[in-house]
Amino acid sequence: MRASRLVSILLLLQARQPRTADDLAARLEVSPRTIYRDIEALSAAGIPVYGEPGHDGGYRLVDGYRTQLTGLTRQEAEALFLTGLPVAAAGLGLGPVVANTERKLLAALPADLRAHADLLRARFHLDASSWYHGAEATPQLPTVSDAVWQQRRVRIRYQRWAAPHEVTRTVEPYGVVLKAGQWYLVARTGEFRTYRVARIVSAEMLEESFDRAGDFELSGYWQSYLEDFDARRHQGEAVLRVSPEGLRLLPQLAEPAFARAAQESGVVEADGWTRVVVPVEEDGQAVHDLLRLGPLVEVVAPQQLRDRVAGVLEEMLGRYRR
Structure with a gap:
């Protein structure tokens, strides 16, 4: 169990750093004291991990260090093909990229894991759309998602229920969410708002970049939005x-x-x-x-x-x- 946790700490640090002990503890569901002991164990094993004090500090790996952790368990390999990502990627215009990634992943897996992954794909299919409704046309989705990736402002023309029914706004796109087959854009215009992508008439990515709020977390915002939506209606x-x-x-x-x-x-x-x-x-x-x-x-x-x-x-x- 501890060995698995140590590997997880390494992967988390490789994905983003610095990370605080509290952040690592929350993600791995242990106490900060356990994280302190694990960091000491990694350091003793020769892993170049160090801590930086201060408000923006945390644990880091020495620049350029990356571990070659290529071993996947059978369950982990299967889980990669249960993410439902190809369905969402198609809407984002990334379907061919994800297909190529899957092919490369399958080619890299050992024969026994590749066989299990093939079985999983043949026997399980994830469909995120709702019953009795066809998929909405979202021609502006690639543009707004590209703006999210590039952290650039986007000018949108948007149709809404209230008058005036069509408005033009320049927004800072923070993320896109797929909910029951419908895409939503989470963006800031002074305050955070949610826009249904199917109602965006036009979208133009601007040259202007913006700085994301450091404490913004998309899944947390979306959960709060759903709760507020229920309370309002x-x-x-x-x-x-x-x-x-x-x-x-x-x-x-x-x-x-x-x-x-x-x-x-x-x-x-x-x-x-x-x-x-x-x-x-x-x-x-x-x-x-x-x-x-x-x-x-x-x-x-x-x-x-x-x-x-x-x-x-x-x-x-x-x-x-x-």
């Missing part, structure tokens, strides 16, 4: 009665926050139905979401939402009785 709560069948099917029929809240708040009533409290969006969207559940639920409160659902059902029934 869930403007209220509804009290529902859910049938036993509905409660069983909620994870398949409703979004995760809705289903989770139903499970956590549920109180079984005498007739076997369960009373729950769930987050809902504004009334118009809430009506559409609840009608998808059909006879599996009954809206109890608020009365305004119950009346709107009843009104839509009466209108539908009137049409069918003509």
